[in-house]
Amino acid sequence: MxxxxxxxxxxxxxxxxxxxxxxxxxxxxxxxxxxxxxxxxxxxxxxxxxxxxxxxxxxxxxxxxxxxxxxxxxxxxxxxxxxxxxxxxxxxxxxxxxxxxxxxxxxxxxxxAALLTEVVLAVGRHFGVRFDELHNDSTSISFYGNYRDASGRKIRGRSAPVITYGHSKAHRPDLKQLLFILTVNADGHIPVAFRCADGNTSDSRTHIDTWNALRAVAGRADFLYVADSKLCSRENMDTIDRAGGRLITVMPRNRREDQEFRLWIQTHTPDWTCVWDRPNPRYSDGPRDVWWVYRAPLPSAESWSVVWVWSTLLTLRQEARRRRNIAAACEQLQRLRDRLAGTKTRLRGAADIDFQVKAILDKYSVGRTLKVSRTVREDHLFRQTRRGRPGPDTAYRKITKRRFDIEWTTDEEAIAYDHKSDGMYPLMTNDRTLSSAEVLQAHKGQPMIEKRFEQIKSVHEIAPVFLKNEGRIEALFxxxxxxxxxxxxxxxxxxxxxxxxxxxxxxxxxxxxxxxxxxxxxxxxxxxxxxxxxxxxxxxxxxxxxxxxxxxxxxxxxxxxxxxxxxxxxx
Structure with missing residues (x-):
């Protein structure tokens, strides 16, 4: 002016x-x-x-x-x-x-890697950030475009990441992606390590390299490493334990220890210990948020402690989710049944019908609670044997058409079985000095890493990425x-x-x-x-x-x- x-x-x-x-x-x-x-x-x-x-x-x-x-x-x-x-x-x-x-x-x-290590160490010196407890997780960054050249090629002697299809955590299987692996500490949830991996990389194969990088940041091996159930593999846990590391992870549902406990709890009552009893975090008049822990008397197959956690709010959410899934699956099955009864249905073969039924049950995860059977229904039609106007002596022939049909019932016993362990999940740790409450306290910091993912996607707007060179993309990340x-x-x-x-x-x-x-x-x-x-x-x-x-x-x-x-x- x-x-x-x-x-x-x-x-x-x-x-x-x-x-x-x-x-x-x-x-x-x-x-x-x-x-x-x-x-x-x-x-x-x-x-x-x-x-x-x-x-x-x-x-x-x-x-x-x-x-x-x-x-x-x-x-x-x-x-x-x-x-x-x-x-x-x-x-x-x-x-x-x-x-x-x-x-x-x-x-x-x-x-x-050396640059980020020096940066994080400088943060620790100047801000007093501690590295005694670290939480790891990953998210997928989606890309719009073909990225045909991003196939793991060498760029000036370095391997570039592969932008390809994989398990999309953003629920966009139609888009290619890269894996954004992040580790934060428990002291303010400060990011302390980052790594970019190929879009089709499984989370279970990332933990060893991540843990080795974190050991350089922490300057020791006995820091507490917290991750989700992808950490719970023999190779990952043995590598960390033999190197003197400590870990906490969620035991997956396919482990024998999980199945044995859910069977045992049908006729027994664990000696639960209340850790937290606090008001509902969302609704002032809602049910209280209560957490219990129970240390299993038998260790895991690795001879480590197993701590079972029970949450009242998680119990209500799982019960409501089961009802919603059963109702939605029944609605989809009814639509399938109406298609089969229609005159223009293309689902003629038994294999096609079984595939559609399985897709519905898998989509809503109700294979245990809904029992679906395929039946054959006969439709009878009578026609004159000869042309002309029908009379008292007209002869008719019977035409029988067979149509497939489906029937389903709710398995009340399976629902009651699952209800006994609603809101419960097992945590496993190799640190025998931690109490059950301390194990839960450490694991409750894991969701905070999701807040960092939300910030980098919504606040910093990491996607869409307006770059085509995968080397520059990794540097930009x-x-x-x-x-x-x-x-x-x-x-x-x-x-x-x-x-x-x-x-x-x-x-x-x-x-x-x-x-x-x-x-x-x-x-x-x-x-x-x-x-x-x-x-x-x-x-x-x-x-x-x-x-x-x-x-x-x-x-x-x-x-x-x-x-x-x-x-x-x-x-």
């Missing part, structure tokens, strides 16, 4: 410089020393207009703040004050999507991991400060409603409109009008340990 002074015939220029939450993000990046670590692992020569580390720093800040695709990064950077994205004005002019693509190429070529790490650290620091200061909630929700568990997304939104103004005359700065922060913004900065000077101009 230009302002003219008629007395001196001088033209003033008032520029608006957007800051947003970038000074806050830069504080955490500097505290980790992230750019120095990137520069050491991704060196650049003098001919590079924008060093690789700084280009990736731009992309990292954009993923946290703006979430724009790579081809719009130049527009995003020019909308903020100079230096907010870690590059100066000269480097801003050379920034483009091709420059960022080459930086991703160098990140793919670098030793990313590494940058997404760093963005998730930054977000988690901000969230952890703010919540720890609230506990330390005795603050129960902050007015971060719309309409200043109280928020007891603030997230980074809410903090970034609080600072999204922060800007300063610069008054220029003939290209020279006359005066800078600094950003006017509210009292609440200053309070949040104080809780995060950030000085208000971070939002002040340095020149």
């Amino acid at each position: 230009q302002v003219s002074d008629s007395r001196q015939d001088t033209c003033f220029d008032l520029r608006i410089e957007r800051l947003g939450p970038l000074p806050l993000i830069n504080h955490f990046i500097d505290r980790i020393g992230l750019e120095e670590l990137l520069a050491r692992h991704l060196p650049s020569d003098a001919r590079c207009a924008v060093p690789h580390a700084r280009a990736l720093g731009v992309l990292l800040r954009s993923l946290v703040v703006e979430r724009e695709p790579i081809y719009r990064q130049q527009e995003t950077v020019h909308g903020f004050a100079c230096g907010m994205f870690g590059i100066d004005a000269e480097e801003m002019r050379h920034l483009c999507d091709d420059r960022l693509g080459r930086a991703l190429d160098h990140l793919f070529d670098a030793d990313r 590494t940058v997404y991991f760093l963005a998730l790490l930054l977000q988690s650290l901000i969230e952890r620091e703010l919540r720890l400060a609230m506990d330390r200061e005795g603050i129960e909630d902050l007015p971060l929700y719309p309409e200043q409603r109280p928020c007891a568990h603030p997230t980074t997304e809410q903090v970034l939104r609080l600072f999204s409109l922060v800007e300063r103004h610069r008054l220029l005359r003939e290209g020279r700065t006359i005066q800078i009008f600094e950003a006017a922060l509210t009292d609440f913004q200053r309070q949040v900065l104080s809780l995060l340990g950030i000085s208000e000077q971070a939002f002040r101009s340095k020149n």
Whole structure:
């Protein structure tokens, strides 16, 4: 905006410089020393207009703040004050999507495992993050397109991931995918390890490599490793146990120990110990959330402890799910029966009908509770033996047509059998020093990793991926991991400060409603409109009008340990 002074015939220029939450993000990046670590692992020569580390720093800040695709990064950077994205004005002019693509190429070529290990260790040193309990899980990232070249080819001597079909955890079997393997700690659920695997990789084959990488991060082998039932294989558990590691996993339903307990509980009552008895987390007038544990007297086949868990709310959910599944399966079976009774049905053969019945039972997992039988129904039709008008002496012949039909009944005994163990599942651990309550407490931290997956998919919008080179895609996923790490650290620091200061909630929700568990997304939104103004005359700065922060913004900065000077101009 230009302002003219008629007395001196001088033209003033008032520029608006957007800051947003970038000074806050830069504080955490500097505290980790992230750019120095990137520069050491991704060196650049003098001919590079924008060093690789700084280009990736731009992309990292954009993923946290703006979430724009790579081809719009130049527009995003020019909308903020100079230096907010870690590059100066000269480097801003050379920034483009091709420059960022080459930086991703160098990140793919670098030793990313060593880089991430150093980053996480720096986080542990500067933020006091502990690595004594780690939770692992994976999710699938879907891709739209053919990706014919992404078949595990070599790119500059390194094997690129295979983008292919697999077990889609997003329930999109029609799309190709990659596997995003993430590990978080129990101290704030901070991401501590990441790995990208082929789209058709089974989770059971990822744990050994992940555990070896975590041992380098933790600096020892006796940390507690918590994972889902895919960890429960002989090879995985033996490898971790022989190396001195500790683990907690969910015993799958196909194990003999699980079947024996569910049979034993039909005529026996375990000596349950109540661990938690708390109000319903969703409904104030709902049933209470009660958890019991019971240590099985017999160990597992590996001679390890088996702790059975029983939840009241999980019992209600499983009972309701069983009723819904039976009702839905019966509705589908009735539709199939109506098709068989129709005159134009194409299901003539017994094999076709059995296949349709099996598909329905498998879809709703009611093979034990619904018993379906295929029957033959005879339809009789009488026709005259000769043409003409029928009379008292007309002879008729009987035509019999056979049609297949289905009948089903509900197996009440099977339902009663399953009802006895509703809401119960077994946990297995090789650490015999842990009590049953401690085993449950450790496993209850496992769902928090799903929150991180939700953030990276919904908040950071990792998909759709606007890249075709699978090497750059794997490098981009590494940058997404760093963005998730930054977000988690901000969230952890703010919540720890609230506990330390005795603050129960902050007015971060719309309409200043109280928020007891603030997230980074809410903090970034609080600072999204922060800007300063610069008054220029003939290209020279006359005066800078600094950003006017509210009292609440200053309070949040104080809780995060950030000085208000971070939002002040340095020149």
